[in-house]
Amino acid sequence: MNHQMAVEGMKSAWDPSRYFATQRGRKVMRTVNAFKVTILCGFITILVLRGTMQAGSGLPDSSKFIDEDAERFQGLTRTSRMLKEAEDETPVDSALVGKFVEEEKWDPSKPYTLGPKISNWDEQRRVWNERNPMQNVTRNGKPKILLVSGSQPGPCGNPMGDFYHLKYLKNRIDYARLHGMEFFYNVATFQKEMNSFWAKLPLLRNLMLNHPETEWIWWMDSDAIFTDMTFEVDLERYVGKNIVIHGFNDLLFEQHKWLGLNTGSFLLRNCQWSLDLLDAWAPYGPSGEVRMNAGKMLTAKLVDRPAFEADDQSALVYLMLFGDPQWRGKLFLEWAFYLHGYWKFVVYNYENVMAKHKPGFGDDRWPFVTHFVGCKPCQYAVTGEVQECFKQMERAFNFADNQVLGKYGYAHRSLATWKTVKVREDTNDPLGLYKAHKNPQDTPTLKSEDLSAQFLKQKEAAGLEKVLPKTTS
Template identity: 65%
Template sequence: MMKGLSVMTPTTRKMMQVLNSCKATLFCVLVTILVLRSTAMVSDHHIGDIEGTTEWAHVGQNRHGRKLAQADEVNISEKPDPVTASKFVEEEKWDPSTPYTLGPKISNWDQQRVIWNNLNPGKNKTRNGKPKILLVSGSQPGPCANPMGDFYHLKFVKNRLDYARLHGLEFFYNMATFSKEMTSFWAKLPLLRKLMVSHPEVEWIWWMDSDAIFTDMAFEMPMEKYEGKNLVVHGFHNLLFEQHRWIGLNTGIFLIRNCQWSLDLLDAWAPFGPEGETRVNAGKMLTAKLVERPTFEADDQSALVYLMLFDDPKWKLKTHIEWEFYLHGYWKYLVYRYEELMAKSHPGFGDERWPFVTHFVGCKPCQLSVTPEVDECFLQMERAFNFADNQVLEKYGYAHRALASFKTQRIRKDTADPLGLLEERKPKPEDATASLNFQEKEFLRNKELAEQEAINQRT
């Protein structure tokens, strides 16, 4: 055998070497595959924990979500950070056996404001010398159950910002709870009081519900009309003072003057609103006193109607019931006429020719369940926003393709003279001598007279 091997030819020996090299290569390939496979298994396990691509991922995500939720819960309700906690003050607990109050009684607010404004001259006026107005709105602190509700809240905030910018108003948007007893539509009362006492420089506070939108961007409130009045609210005298109906006015949009009278009104208004038995009992009383009011807990609108009709006469005396334009325009009466209004009229009227405000009363944009009513509200909210937004975009040469579309297109071409000044500065034929001095003008006049005299002599 050994002898046989020793006498192998060179060709046979070369073939054996090649065969041995192939075996070594195959062995290396197998080892590499095993290593890569084990590495891939570890990587899959790790990636699953981080990115959620395997069954482990769901476990990791759930774990992570629970940790975040627990951290939020602890940070918010149990263990605030030391710096924030050091600023907390103990909240006063309200005794339901006593009338609810918004805060300590203030009885000399007008005098305090006079002193403050004397010490801070000019701060209670705008750059145009008008009394300052603070436009105020707000929405719930948490997200809507329906994301489309948050989307339209954002659009309506954009609308308010545009209107405030165009008319020199200050704007405040609130998403904080100032009183745990005053929830839902009652949350505006503690907010209004806080804004009054925190902004003595502001003359008027203009409240606007989150479901209302400005639809006449050119119309401006005729504030001179309200001299001697402290509250401006949309309504109808006959429905309110003659028929005693709870819809005689609307508190979704109103203006209230920053003064002692207004603080007193808030103090008289607030006891109807605390959540629970107090609000339920107040609702029963309001239903009994006001015509055609359904049976439900007390709302701020019914309570204000009650104060106007049955409480101190000073509330009625200093209130202006506005009906000449749409400070509150019910959406179902307006939105289907937008195209007709665009064809026949123009912004600036604020009334039935071009509504100032469109108010989506009855719509529930945060409602989770999708119903035909909610879909119709969203469709008309989009149309109302675009109806108003066209008035803003027109300055920049754009408009929405249709009121139901967010897409825009150009309505005029760009020009090298965007301000229109170059055309105005070109001299007209009749003004060709406008730039000449007196001597030049006199020379030309004499020349014309001489030429005319020569013509007369020839004839």
């Protein structure tokens, strides 16, 4: 009994309510509460900072985003797969049901075709152009060119791949705008059997048939970029030729190398010959067993070709070497300028190029096109090779973009960053109308007729009278 009373006395003596009622207890309680508030504030601060960093990270420095964690890319890949599954389960829009055309099932025992055989396309185009005069030339009187590019229909496993697709799309738009060319960018699969690098063939055929006013179709891979924004292809060099592609005669016709030409950037004339070439080219491309067997044949016939499924470049090389002689007769292998410039031979020389030359050459003095062959920008795994590709893709874009921004008085701080700096002071004579006078404020205002006369003199001096047609009142 005495022991039990002693225990109860000890409990009552250490009762928390009685302890915290004392001055010392209240002091301890205030300390604990302050500590809780501090922890809560710190946690909220971390959440706010994290959200701010994510919201402001749309355009990070190129040296930072190449170090993204691989798990993030894997997560995005899983998200892409989930979106694909959800898309497959999406019900068909009832408003479009009546417009659907049932696709013909291809019989693998027969050669694959891109569509109905057309044998009089040159005549059809001639009649169309007679009925629509001057539609097949630009306002400067040059043959009309349609620049074409594209990328995969779905999102990249690596978000940086989509980011550079967007940047390179901007580059093509800039070049087309500067040279008066029309531009078509494709993200659709026209024929399910012709996917991957073969998707360009049905696209090119459709563009030819739906744009009879176009004289040349210019294909450019999504991983290629214009890096000489001033250079322009001289089409007069290709009279009598129907396909212009970067390559070398000795590598192609003497050594039979599968890299004797490159299909990453080429021009194809809109004519019957080109439709026939596409018809002969396409049977190597259907996905599955046909493409795998064709790949084995191409590896056996072409020098140094690795063992993999048939690709459009190897198939074109095979046609030029062993196909109908008419293909070789209309081929122009362009090597005088970089219609295709392999990136590893080009990008590390940009600074030297800028120090010694100016754009307009298109060759090793200022490369026309830089092509990132072998890079896989949509690959989610962050390898050293992928990091180097992204680093050099950023430099290539900024190298080209400086030629566009320079007109507006800006340039990238360096080729490694998207940040820009001002390189030209603003002036009160932005059009250069008064640059011959020391004090523009003392110069009398020019009338509109004076400006017109001055423009005509400048045009004649620059030799533009032959290019720009005279206006009539």
